[in-house]
Amino acid sequence: MDQRLSFVTLAVRDLERSRTFYVDGLGWEAAVHVEGDVLMIQVGEHVVLSLWVAEHFEGEVGPIVRGEGVAPITLSHNVATAAEVDAVLETARAAGADPVHPGEEREWGGYTGYFGDPDGYRWEIATNPGPIGQVVLP
Incomplete structure (x- = not known):
């Protein structure tokens, strides 16, 4: 495979x-x-x-398993800078995303925030340091 x-x-x-x-x-x-x-x-x-x-x-x-809480999956959209993280989160907020958690520096060195789509799936918007972060950028 x-x-x-x-x-x-x-x-x-x-x-x-x-x-x-x-x-x-x-x-x-x-x-x-x-x-x-x-x-x-x-x-x-x-x-x-x-x-x-x-x-x-x-x-x-x-x-489908149903109940309280967040689905145990995140979808991630990576960008090159913290400013881009904040801009995408604002676009999601304007589109009606709920909740929207603002971007913040993470202990592992990245900068991330989250938003929920209409079904509650969480999207992580991130800038990820190091080589693996570069692999996922266009």
């Missing part, structure tokens, strides 16, 4: 709300949009973010 990731699929409660957030709010471009089913956004050269209606997700993948 090749060492790569092709799709990240998130189960969403309201596809139109998610489309409004990601496409209208963040300014991303839909690659595929099937109303009432799925929205796919190419987020990298060979990577697609797929937002799939929760009921359809469960029908194929299996029951």
